[in-house]
Amino acid sequence: MNVLKTNKKLQKEFNGKVYAAIEDGCIILRGELSEWNDVVRACQIAATKYSKCHVVNDIKTSPPLFSVAKKYSFFDNSLDGRTPDVLIIGGGISGASIARELSKWDIDILLVEKEADLALHASGRNDGEVHPGIDLGKGSLKHKYIRKGNKLYSKICSELNVEFHRFGQYACFCNSWAKPLVWFYCLHRKYIDGIEDTKIISGQELRKVEKNLSPNIKFAIYNPSAGCVCPYSLTIAYAENAVMNGAEVSLNTSVLDMEVDNGQIYKVFTNRGVIYPKIVINSAGVFAEDVAKMAKDRFFSIHPRRGTNSILDKKAGKKMTAIASVKDLSIHGKSHSKGGGILHTVHDNLLIGPDAVETYEKENTATCRESIETVFSKQKMTMPSLSERDIITYFTGTRAATFEEDFIIEYGRKTKNLIHCAGIQSPGLTTAPAVALDIEKMAINLLSPIKEVKRNKEFNPIRKGIPSLRKMSPKERSEIIATNPDYGVIVCRCEEISKGEILDALHSPICVPTIDGIKKRVRPGMGRCQGGFCMPLVSKIIAEEMKIPLKDVKKSSEYANITFGCTK
Amino acid sequence: MKQYDVIVIGGGPAGIAAAVSANDENSKVLLIEREARLGGILKQCIHDGFGLIRFGEQLSGPEYAERYIKELNKRDIDVLTLSFVTKISKTKENLFYVHIVNKKGVDTFLTKALVLAMGCRERTSKQISIHGTRPSGVFTAGTAQHYTNLLGELPTKECVILGSGDIGLIMARRLTLEGARVIGVFEAKNTPSGLTRNIHQCLYDYNIPLHLSYTVTRIFGEDRLTAVEIMKVDENLKPIKNTEQIIKCDALILSVGLIPENEVAESLGVQLDNRTNGPVCDGQYMTLIDGVFSCGNALHVNDLVDYVSENAEQAGKNAARYVNSDRCLININSSDDFLYTVPQKLDINQNNSNVIVYFRSRKNREKTKFVISVDGKEFFSKKYSFLRPPEMERVEVDFNSFNLTKSSNIEFNLVNF
Numbered sequence: 001m002n003v004l005k006t007n008k009k010l011q012k013e014f015n016g017k018v019y020a021a022i023e024d025g026c027i028i029l030r031g032e033l034s035e036w037n038d039v040v041r042a043c044q045i046a047a048t049k050y051s052k053c054h055v056v057n058d059i060k061t062s063p064p065l066f067s068v069a070k071k072y073s074f075f076d077n078s079l080d081g082r083t084p085d086v087l088i089i090g091g092g093i094s095g096a097s098i099a100r101e102l103s104k105w106d107i108d109i110l111l112v113e114k115e116a117d118l119a120l121h122a123s124g125r126n127d128g129e130v131h132p133g134i135d136l137g138k139g140s141l142k143h144k145y146i147r148k149g150n151k152l153y154s155k156i157c158s159e160l161n162v163e164f165h166r167f168g169q170y171a172c173f174c175n176s177w178a179k180p181l182v183w184f185y186c187l188h189r190k191y192i193d194g195i196e197d198t199k200i201i202s203g204q205e206l207r208k209v210e211k212n213l214s215p216n217i218k219f220a221i222y223n224p225s226a227g228c229v230c231p232y233s234l235t236i237a238y239a240e241n242a243v244m245n246g247a248e249v250s251l252n253t254s255v256l257d258m259e260v261d262n263g264q265i266y267k268v269f270t271n272r273g274v275i276y277p278k279i280v281i282n283s284a285g286v287f288a289e290d291v292a293k294m295a296k297d298r299f300f301s302i303h304p305r306r307g308t309n310s311i312l313d314k315k316a317g318k319k320m321t322a323i324a325s326v327k328d329l330s331i332h333g334k335s336h337s338k339g340g341g342i343l344h345t346v347h348d349n350l351l352i353g354p355d356a357v358e359t360y361e362k363e364n365t366a367t368c369r370e371s372i373e374t375v376f377s378k379q380k381m382t383m384p385s386l387s388e389r390d391i392i393t394y395f396t397g398t399r400a401a402t403f404e405e406d407f408i409i410e411y412g413r414k415t416k417n418l419i420h421c422a423g424i425q426s427p428g429l430t431t432a433p434a435v436a437l438d439i440e441k442m443a444i445n446l447l448s449p450i451k452e453v454k455r456n457k458e459f460n461p462i463r464k465g466i467p468s469l470r471k472m473s474p475k476e477r478s479e480i481i482a483t484n485p486d487y488g489v490i491v492c493r494c495e496e497i498s499k500g501e502i503l504d505a506l507h508s509p510i511c512v513p514t515i516d517g518i519k520k521r522v523r524p525g526m527g528r529c530q531g532g533f534c535m536p537l538v539s540k541i542i543a544e545e546m547k548i549p550l551k552d553v554k555k556s557s558e559y560a561n562i563t564f565g566c567t568k
Numbered sequence: 569m570k571q572y573d574v575i576v577i578g579g580g581p582a583g584i585a586a587a588v589s590a591n592d593e594n595s596k597v598l599l600i601e602r603e604a605r606l607g608g609i610l611k612q613c614i615h616d617g618f619g620l621i622r623f624g625e626q627l628s629g630p631e632y633a634e635r636y637i638k639e640l641n642k643r644d645i646d647v648l649t650l651s652f653v654t655k656i657s658k659t660k661e662n663l664f665y666v667h668i669v670n671k672k673g674v675d676t677f678l679t680k681a682l683v684l685a686m687g688c689r690e691r692t693s694k695q696i697s698i699h700g701t702r703p704s705g706v707f708t709a710g711t712a713q714h715y716t717n718l719l720g721e722l723p724t725k726e727c728v729i730l731g732s733g734d735i736g737l738i739m740a741r742r743l744t745l746e747g748a749r750v751i752g753v754f755e756a757k758n759t760p761s762g763l764t765r766n767i768h769q770c771l772y773d774y775n776i777p778l779h780l781s782y783t784v785t786r787i788f789g790e791d792r793l794t795a796v797e798i799m800k801v802d803e804n805l806k807p808i809k810n811t812e813q814i815i816k817c818d819a820l821i822l823s824v825g826l827i828p829e830n831e832v833a834e835s836l837g838v839q840l841d842n843r844t845n846g847p848v849c850d851g852q853y854m855t856l857i858d859g860v861f862s863c864g865n866a867l868h869v870n871d872l873v874d875y876v877s878e879n880a881e882q883a884g885k886n887a888a889r890y891v892n893s894d895r896c897l898i899n900i901n902s903s904d905d906f907l908y909t910v911p912q913k914l915d916i917n918q919n920n921s922n923v924i925v926y927f928r929s930r931k932n933r934e935k936t937k938f939v940i941s942v943d944g945k946e947f948f949s950k951k952y953s954f955l956r957p958p959e960m961e962r963v964e965v966d967f968n969s970f971n972l973t974k975s976s977n978i979e980f981n982l983v984n985f
Contacts (some may be wrong), residue, residue, distance in 0.1 A: 091607075315834070366786075367699045393694045395702070469669075470654070478673030485671035490602060490652035515704075528831075530692040536714040550721050555704035559791035562704050563721035567746050 006046045018042045019181045026299045032060045036360045040303050042400040046401035048165040050140040054300035080273025086112035087277035092123035094283035094421045096238035097436035103245035106454045114254040117512045119235035125397025129349050131427040132223035133195050141407040145431035152433035160237035160318045161465035163346040169226030172217040179249045212383050213321040228346050230430050232520050240509040241463040258294040263416045267308040279417045279446050286362040286400040288422035297415040304362045304398040307354030308371035313528050316390040318350040326381045350401050352379050365396045392528050397423035401432050439450040466504040470496040490532040494527020506545050513546045572598045573678040574887045575666050580608020582864025583685035584636040585877040586884030591643045593888030598646040607633035612717045621874035656838030662892050681859045681887040686829040688865040691831040696824050700786040709735035709823040724819035728796050729753045730784045734762040735822020741770035748778045755803045756783040796820050826869045843908035850915040852886040852925035861887045868910050871960040902980035909980050920967035929955035940980045942970050
């Protein structure tokens with residue numbers, strides 16, 4: 001984009017408080033504004049969608065609005081002096097899938113994650129949709145990976161033993177007049193953009209399959225390849241398979257700084273010692289810009305965008321077995337998110353959301369009432385019988401969006417032993433399997449001149465996972481209980497989770513012996529009572545199995561204690 | 569496959585009483601309990617006040633349960649503990665398959681009648697729209713009670729209690745006795761939800777303030793809870809702007825209502841009453857699915873365990889006497905002055921000479937008459953000097969004396985006198 005034109009627009013909108021300059025192939029924005037929404041607006045004016053020439057946001061705010069990654073007060077030397085071939089920063093879906101694909105090679109892989117578990121941010125706080133790509137045209141990385149990623153899901157989920165269903169997606173329209181337009185749109189998507197499963201169905205056909213969708217829906221775009229997955233289960237499964245194949249995952253490990261010289265990262269400072277990696281992969285989500293800065297390779301900016309989803313009782317899950325949303329044509333093209341929808345999850349709940357709200361706070365995952373109200377009022381157009389009364393929980397995540405609204409999957413521009421997997425927002429979960437394969441190739445390319453890279457002969461792509469007893473036939477269930485009676489002791493009544501499954505989670509390749517760690521792996525506490533009955537029982541099982549006092553059983557992080565020790 | 573006359577699901581006070589009374593009617597009974605020990609929630613209710621009506625004594629929860637367990641053990645009743653009902657299905661012959669899982673594997677039993685006595689669960693923070701972060705330190709009162717009384721672990725040192733339900737009040741006292749500081753009990757309604765005796769014995773006696781017309785709207789803290797935001801609410805229970813106050817504490821304890829557990833019932837097609845959240849039932853406490861009975865807190869949330877036992881005994885007895893026959897159900901129409909009334913229907917083919925009716929008034933009322941009329945004519949009335957929503961009322965009624973027919977219009981009303 002012409003920087004003069006940009007500056008003219010900025011001048012008009014912000015009275016000269018903000019200006020753009022082209023430096024090192026980036027558009028740097030400087031100046032001072034008071035509101036975060038203005039900062040976002042200014043950067044959006046300067047940005048060109050899907051461009052590789054990124055906006056870097058150096059606009060100051062008064063008072064200052066910035067958000068730093070949570071730092072850990074504890075330090076140890078457990079990683080000090082480690083010299084991994086590949087250091088992956090960030091244990092979300094990107095980092096975990098990259099670690100797994102790289103574990104096909106006989107190399108030393110270390111993944112560090114600052115939180116107490118994997119998938120604690122965007123990867124664990126999204127709707128779990130495996131998108132068909134119906135909203136994506138050629139020219140973006142999102143489009144480049146979407147079909148490949150979508151197709152890979154069947155294979156990857158069967159290898160990693162993660163539940164995945166192609167429930168299909170309906171993008172619904174209430175205006176008959178829009179049908180010719182949408183018909184052309186679909187033809188384009190199908191034949192030019194390669195979204196080959198696209199078809200249009202009438203409202204009647206739709207309601208034959210999904211009775212509870214609005215009678216106002218006149219027609220819908222149907223993509224049968226759309227699916228649902230549990231996003232944190234998949235992340236954990238990827239990471240576990242990587243660990244089984246020799247990779248190391250270090251949780252509670254925060255990257256604090258780097259030493260970069262001559263375009264090479266030499267040292268990575270963490271709260272657990274200094275790491276000397278051969279190459280570094282930046283998959284740090286909302287903190288990817290911060291990592292890029294430490295690596296002296298900052299050429300993009302992340303503007304976090306919050307989204308809140310609600311989960312409804314399984315009783316409501318019976319209302320629909322698909323993914324559906326009404327597309328409001330009046331706002332079409334203005335919103336960067338998919339606009340939210342209703343989704344039948346792999347666990348048979350309904351999930352409603354998300355919305356999209358800009359925020360400067362990268363880790364603020366607090367929910368607010370307004371988000372729920374917005375999302376429900378919108379989705380009641382899709383399904384009139386939707387009720388807030390069926391809500392069992394809600395959560396917020398922050399998308400790691402760039403101002404160009406596309407992924408950044410490339411080698412460092414200045415720093416040579418670095419690969420960025422950044423700007424990963426929706427449909428990043430869908431594209432992850434395909435992106436990981438490409439990053440695997442890029443990493444091996446980088447490593448090959450430095451060391452001889454051989455195949456990992458012992459690589460096993462199959463992860464067995466923890467058996468899910470509630471889904472077994474009575475015969476299968478009895479047989480497995482005969483081998484381990486703990487599988488017959490139900491601890492979580494809402495989700496029907498046995499003690500045996502909880503113990504399996506405590507013995508899994510990446511053991512996270514906390515209430516949330518167990519909840520993410522085998523689901524006690526995910527049901528309608530939200531752990532009211534089972535939390536004390538799970539606490540006790542963890543304490544007994546890990547041989548720790550009850551007061552040392554935590555909800556999530558080291559500081560999230562549940563109790564304060566013995567009563568009088 | 570083992571076959572029973574009556575299978576009772578749930579080994580709390582309701583289930584035990586139902587099993588005992590069904591057995592006393594000479595039927596073959598199986599009691600299924602998912603926990604290792606019988607007694608249900610009474611196991612963690614170590615405070616006293618149980619049994620005043622039944623035994624004329626003040627017992628603790630475990631003591632009350634023990635009396636019934638003793639009765640149970642005297643009888644030839646099959647009991648399965650640590651056994652979880654996964655599914656119930658109906659046969660063509662109007663019998664029921666009950667599928668369970670336990671340490672031995674999966675098993676199935678056949679029964680003529682079912683008594684559902686699964687109790688209730690607590691409403692959670694998300695169900696009352698509390699927002700903010702998700703730290704540790706948010707407990708329902710029952711969960712806090714489990715940690716304190718069964719595991720011997722202190723869940724808080726300084727807490728805010730939201731809701732003045734009885735368990736919340738009991739926990740306010742219990743935590744105070746354990747050395748924790750209860751900053752206050754906040755109640756969104758303008759009247760307390762718990763029993764008057766608990767307001768006095770658990771709050772006032774310990775100088776714990778009760779704040780009416782306040783609610784908690786937000787939770788703070790990344791790891792452990794650090795504070796909550798409270799707001800004043802208007803008469804529609806909606807928070808009033810600019811009344812926000814932040815209170816520092818390490819826990820939020822919720823006592824904001826109980827929901828009867830009826831997921832198994834619903835899977836059988838049992839119709840629920842949206843006033844009680846329990847099944848719609850007739851004078852025998854049989855649900856609208858023939859052969860399926862409901863009792864205790866699964867039927868409606870009781871205020872005293874004594875009533876749970878009484879109601880469960882009736883349900884157990886009726887389940888044992890159950891023969892599949894045509895029902896002739898007529899509605900009992902109760903006015904909006906009631907929070908709810910139980911039963912909601914009557915089967916006029918049955919003997920209704922001694923039906924126990926339970927009700928709660930929607931509002932605090934003085935000098936009120938509970939009136940039953942049939943086709944506009946008053947047949948029964950009982951006077952109350954006051955009625956309060958937290959206090960459930962119980963009336964024995966001889967409906968046989970009303971000469972009911974298929975077309976009778978039964979009405980329950982509350983009128984001032």
